[in-house]
Amino acid sequence: MGSKRRSLAAKPNKEPKLSRTDAPAGLSPLDWQRGLRRQFGREQAFGLENLGSEPFFSEFRVSNPVSKSSYRVAIRGRGPGGNFCSCPDYATSELGTCKHIEFTIGRLEKKRGAKTAFARGYQPAFSELYLRNDGKRRLHFRAGTDCPAELREAAAGLFDLEQDGLLPEERFGELERFMAVASKSGHEFRAYDDALDFVAGRRDADRRAALLGQVFPSGAADPKLLAVLKAPLYPYQAEGALFAVKAGRALIGDDMGLGKTIQAIAATEILARHFGVSKVLVVCPTSLKYQWQSEIMRFTGRHDENAVRVINGGRAQRQKDYALTDFCKITNYEKLKPDLDLIAAWAPDLVIVDEAQRVKNWNTIAARALKRVDSPYAIVLTGTPLENKLEELISIVQFVDQHRLGPTWKLLHEHQVKDEAGRVTGYTGLEKIGQTLAPVMVRRRKSEVLRQLPSRTDQNLLVPMTEMQSLHHQENADAVAKIVQRWRKTRFLSDKDQRRLTCALQNMRMSCNSTYLLDQESDHGVKADELAALFEDLFADSEAKAVVFSQWTRTHDIIIRRLDKLGLGYVSFHGGIPSDKRPALVERFRDDPGCRVFLSTDAGSTGLNLQHASTLVNMDLPWNPAILEQRIARIHRMG
Known part of the structure; x- marks a missing residue:
């Protein structure tokens, strides 16, 4: 019997499997993140369609059969930086690659002629204006093989050809003239969508700043700005409104009680009068929808039928409401996902997001839906931009400006402090984040604007x-x-x-x-929940204390459940407390840092002095206005 001999070719060494949670020793965070996308992309079963005529250096459609999503990918080489993908990860990661690009390259490398094509490099006949994001978004020009001499000469005078055709920051104003030359040359010149969006954003910002200078020559102190609403603005509120308009997309993170709502409404009026904004979408918690409607109508005088509409009811009713030509529509977080198509069809010019910290987990359905709402202008309001984790701030800012803080992996690497086990124990260098956010975020503490504030501020919440x-x-x-x-x-x-x-x-x-x-037995009602949410804002200040009045001790019971859940200390003070026990309760509220809330009824409040509290909440209003003033006098006394 003859024997068969079989020889096995040695298999090439596989790249080591990378962990998605821990960076390997000796590998930089940048290379680790690029490696993860290469690893993940090569494992996928995506669909691939060539949209052009070239076999390798072309545009492709990459489709995911599971999520039913698809993205456009442009391949210009193997290395990071020159390729493009329309997915969000490519836009924000600053890696110059993503799983869709790596999947495409992996498939192309298996084709005959790939090695020769990638060695020869990308040599198109047409010229391109494209955007690269290597830590900072910048425009680049690439001349095609058929680029005429006059266009090459114009490009050489504008772009730094020694740095891959980089457009220097100081030469941005000359770009429009160059693009006019390119369009008249008869040569095929491609400017990609992300590059054009970047150019349009810069131009809009410049024009907005110039127009604001003309309309309000004295800035925040201009009398026309201070009188933009039916109610006068405090100077810091005028500054906040002007800041939001100038930024275009902004985060107002002032302390609770400083009037973030009125600043957003003032900014809306400026945008409506001078920048053509005619459709405004307000996204807020369900319980605040009618509060927003009331305040917009009160401060702007917009009382006509198509002024301010609260979106309510079933899908059919909401469909009718979105079809109407209102100036402002007010919806809640829970209705964002089911109504995304209606919102997109209505196409708001400005989106105002109130109580953004309510969506703490930005991976929730509502949060993901919010990020898909598109508009030229946006104003996000939150009294606590950073509560527990840096990731919360990142996600809020990403809605305002997805490029502002850079990629999450890079930011966490630079600012997280971890112990030996890899657990996050704190943060470092937060002042650097503050500097980065300065162009899009304004945040004032009460202590900073105290002299501008009245001695007492009253607010009614519906x-x-x-x-x-x-x-x-x-x-x-x-x-x-x-x-x-x-x-x-x-x-x-x-x-x-x-x-x-x-x-x-x-x-x-x-x-x-x-x-x-x-x-x-039952507990149907949202007042206590709204109070709990208010406390989360108020008690971000470690020294803040609040007094809560209600006529009924049963209201205390439902509030106490929320306080226990939040881990907040309190005392309950009412007519049933023996007189000899009352001084101890007042002393505890005054002296114990852990005792944050003083619950009281009218029956037990006579003669109380609780001036160390900064906020008083009336859960229900008494019939007699004099009793209301007596309540307020517990914490606010002349002299």
Whole structure:
């Protein structure tokens, strides 16, 4: 029997598998991140379609059969920097590559002639203006083989050909003239979408700054700016509004109580009057939608039918609402994803995002949907831009300007402090982040603008009732209506009817806080949740304390549940507390740093002095205005 001999060719050494969480020793963060995308891209089963006529250096469509998404990829070589992909990762990572580019290169390398083609390099007949993002976004020019002499000469006078045709920052103003020369040359000249968007953004910013200088020559102190709304702006608020307009897309991160809403409304009016903004979308928590509607109408005087519309109801109703030509539409975070198509069709000019910190996890459905809402202008409002993790700030800023902070991997590498086990223990160099954000973010502390503020600031928050609250409220309102109707007929009320009337009116007021005040079982109502959210902002200041008034101790009960969940210390002060125990509660609130909230009823508040608190919240308003002033006097006293 003869034997068969089989020889096996040695397989090439495979690249070592890279960890997605820990950088290998001896590999820079940049090379690690590029390696991860190369590794991940080569493993994918994407679809690939050549959109051009060239086999290698062409434009391709890369499609993902799982997510049903597709991106345009341009291949100009093997190395990072010269290629392009329309995906978000390529736009922001500063790596010059992404999984779609690496997948495409991997597939092309398996084709016959690839080695020769990549060795020869990219030599198109046409010329290109393209954008590179190597730590900073910059324009480059690449001359084609058929580029005429006059265009080459014009390019040599503008671009730095020794640095891959880089456009120097100081020569940006001359680009428009060069592009006019290119368009008249008869030569094929390609300017890619990302490059054109970059150019348009720079031009818009320059024009906006020039026009603002003409309209408000005295800047934030200009009388025309201070009078842009029906209510006067404080100087720092005028500065904030002007800053937001000048930036185009901005983050207002002032302390709670400094009037972020009115600054956003003032900026909106400036954009509407001088920059053609006619469609504004406000995204806010559900409970604040009617508050926004009220304040826009109050401060701008826009009361006509198509001025300010709250988006409510089922899909069919929302579809009708988005089809209407309103100046402003107000929606909530939860409705963003299902309404993305309606929002895109309406095409807002300006998007205002209120209470951005409410979406703490920016990987949630609502947060991802928000990032897909497109508009030329954006204003994001949050009293706490950085709460717990740096990633929260990164995501908020990415909606404002996806390139401002650079890639997340780079920022975390530079600013995270880790222990030996790789756990994050803190952050370093945050002042550098502040400097980077200065062109798009304004943040003022109360201490900085104290002299501009009035001695006392009052704010009314409108909170809608839930369906169950409305049912209780309506039942008691019907009872009141019957008694009043009987009184109108007879001009007499029996003692029994008087008691019923008082009880029904009381029940109507109690139902506005929560159904718990009526049945002590259910808890339908959002006032306590809004209060909890307000506390998260307020207590970002480690020394802040608040007094909360309600006529009923049952309101204290539902608030206490939220305080326990937040881990906030409190005291409950009411008429049932023996007089000899009361001083100790006041002392604890005054002296204990962990005791942040003083819950009180009118019955227990006589003679209290709680001036060390900075905020007073009335969960319900008393019938008598004098009692309201007495409550406020607990923390605000003349002299």
